[in-house]
Amino acid sequence: MLTLSQANYLSFFNWVLITSAKASIFIIFLLGVKFVLRHKIRAGFQYVLWSVLIIGLVLPWTPNSPISVYNYLDFFHLQQKVASIIDRTIPSSSANLADQQSALELAAVGDGNSQKADVSAETLGPSEEKSNTWISFPFVYRLMSYIWLSGVLILTILTVIVNKRFSKNIGHALVTDQGLLSEFNKLKVDLKIKTEIPLLKSRQVNSPSLLGLSRPRLLLPIGIEERFSLEQLNHIFLHELIHFKRKDVWINCLTQLLIICHWFNPLIWYAFYRMREDQEISCDALATARIDAEHCSDYAYTLLKLAETYSAAPRLAGMASLCGSNSQIKKRLIMIKSREDHRSSAKWSLLGVVAIGVLALTSFASPQVMANPPLYEKEPEQAIGLPKEFSDISSGVIVEDISGENFKGKVMLIKDPTRIKLAVTKDIGVMGERVSELVKARGAIAGINAGGFYDPNGKGNGAFPDGLTVQNGKLVDNNVGEDEVNIVGFDDQGKLVLGKMRANQLEARHIREAVSFAPNLIVGGKSVILEDDGWGIxxxxGIGQRADGTVIFVVIDGRQPTWSIGATLSDLTKVFEDYHAVNAVNLDGGSSSEMVFQGKVQNKLPNVFGERYVSTAFVVTP
Structure with missing residues (x-):
């Protein structure tokens, strides 16, 4: 069985993949903007632009936006592949579904004539072999998660070892030259820096470098005072103290953590490499802004002499170094020579802010699939599923928020069961449809995903309904022949029908709308889910019905660590019990789980690409 810790880990891994994909799109956009405006906006502002990427990678949740790129780009194939990989609840065929239900043999309880629901004599539950989610979870996806975690651990260990070894070997040879100390302390006063920053000589550095988070130290190569004049050393001190004042070492540590987390993404490595270049260039810009114009050439000569004398310092997480690659030094010299005009660049900086803001919303924001808030909220102290008395509002539908220890979701109540219809993709065997499209196609006002589907051609596009599919009293699809499968549907009286049937029994039972899925959760007012039996989180x-005929739709979010991990079958059963269901059954879940009302998706989808393509949906007609 998938434990909570395993579910948390896989949810976090899924979030890392999604965030990395979003960041990749933003990086491409950002590099494009920087290229177009490279001669228009100041160096310091170009460095600040990278903070948007850092924020986007750190935020555990992003808002929905109508301008999100995912509203307009159809990542259909990728969406379906990702959804198929991470889903753990979809059986591969109705035969497997029947096998998965063979563990439970329970008789229906209660007189069907006295209740607005009808149940067959037998309901079944999952088998251990097919339903153990940790074992049946697709091997490739599990392997990817293991490889990712291994990479994170290896890089973390190497980073810690390298930084500790370097810190241990730098030595404690303090600079004693009073001229150097006087210039250094004078600059600290000018920059209003009160923190104690020792000046150390070390054979471990090939370039002047600022090291340390809690105990910062400025490291100088042995003999630097013999190669550089006091004025040139003053330029070096100014550059490194600006690094300290801007907290660049802290930023470098944060970016190193993000690189470790997203080590598999070369675009993120490249982006932070470019950020470090912009960090040095912007630091030069701030330094030259404090120097008289006639001395800027001296500052540039200092950089050039450093590049000729020393090699670039190692890129440690807790270090900010003055030297860089030859290409970086060249860019910095060009910037110093140009001495950008602040007045002429102000309007371009404003344009850059607007452009990056739009790009951030386009790249990081989720698609606009969230719906209006629930029609009424539960009181904070109200337990799950203890609903207020049903009031027949204009739409005849009530939507409520629910929450449990590890999940959040939505419940929809429909008083008239005869309004429930089945919507089926118009291109069975070719292409599935989104739930919102299925709702719209039937002229309905609401709906949830319904039965499972299988994928014989590896396309994962929801084209093939699994089991028996009945619409308007007609069998529209059958991939099990004369085999017996668990039916979920409604008869011509609006009674919820659950239980095993064959295709030739549907007409005799007056089945009007039906799909195949399992397991049943509540039969005749009694729970038949004694244990989760490996179905996991x-x-x-799910769909259920009260004794008075009220239909209950339940959708629970999952795979979102900061929002909702997900629910077990016991959790789902408890929700139906709290809403007084006399019969209830589990429907297709995972990335398919979705509730639509009045044209908007009500729940938070775990898929960055939005709605999944499915075969069927139970919808609520006007």
Missing amino acids: APRT
Whole structure:
């Protein structure tokens, strides 16, 4: 069974992949903007632009936006592949579904004539072999998660070892030259820096470098005072103290952590490499702004002499160094020579702010799939599923928020069960449709995903409904022949029908709308889920019915660590019990779990690409 810690880990891994994909799109956009405006905006502002990337990688949640790129780009194939990989609740065929239910043999309880629901004599639950989510979770995806974690651990260990070894070997040879100390302390006063920053000589550095977070030290190569004049050393001190004042060492440590987390993404490595270049260039810009114009050439000569004398310092997480690559030094010299005009660049900086803001919303924001808030909220102290008395509002539908220890979700109540219809993709065997499209196609006002689907051609596009599919009293799809499968549907009286049937039994039972899925959760007012039996924690969808005929749609979010981990079958059953369901059944879940009302998706989808393509949906007609 998938434990909570395993679910948390896989949810976090999924978030890392999604965030990395979003960041890649933003980096491409950002590099484009920087290229177009490279001669228009100041060096310091170009460095600040990278903070948007850092924020986007750190934020655990991003808002929905109508200008999100995911609203307009159809990542159909990638969406379906990702959803198919990470889903753990979809059986591969109705035969497997029947196997998964063979563990439970329970008789229906209660008289069908006395209740607005009808249940077949037998319901079944999952088998251990097919339903153990940790074992049945696709091997490739699990392997990817292991490789990612291994990479994170290896890079973390190497980073710690390298930094500790370097810190241990730098020595404690303090600079005693009073001329150097006087110039250094004078600059500290000018920059209003009160922190004690020792000047150390070390054979471990090939370039002047600022090292340390809590105990900063300025490291100088042995003999630097013999090669550089006091004025040139003053330029070096100014550059490094500006690094300290701007907290660049802290920023470098944060970016190193992000690189470790996203080590598999070369675009992120390259982006932070470019950020370090912009960090040095902007630091030069601030330094030259404090120097008289006639001395800027001396500052540039200092950089050139450093490049000729010393090699670039190692890129340690807790270090900011003055030297860089030859190409970086060249860019810095060009910047110093140009001495950008602040007045002429102000309007371009404003344009850059607007452009990056739009790009951030376009790249990092989630698609605009969230719906209006629930029609009414539960009181904070109200337990899950203890609903207020149903009031027949204009739409005849009520949507409520629910939450549990590890999950959040939505419940929809529909008083008239005869309004429930089945929507089926118009291109069975070719292409599935989004739930919102299925709702719209039937002229409905609401809906949830319904039955499972299988993928014989590896396209994962929701084209093939699994089991028996009945629409308007007609069998529209059958991939199990005369085999017996668990039916979830409604008869012509609006009674919820659950249980094993064959295709030739559907007409005799007056089945009007139906799909195949399992397991059943509540039969005749009694729970038949005694244990979760390996179904694990995941996004869930379910349907149930009260004794008075009210239909209950339940959708529970999952795979979102900062929002909702997901629910077990016991959790889902408990929700239906709290809403007084006499019959309830589990429907297709995972990335398919979705609730639509009045044209908007009500729940938070775990998929960055938005709605998944499915075969069927239970919808609420006007």
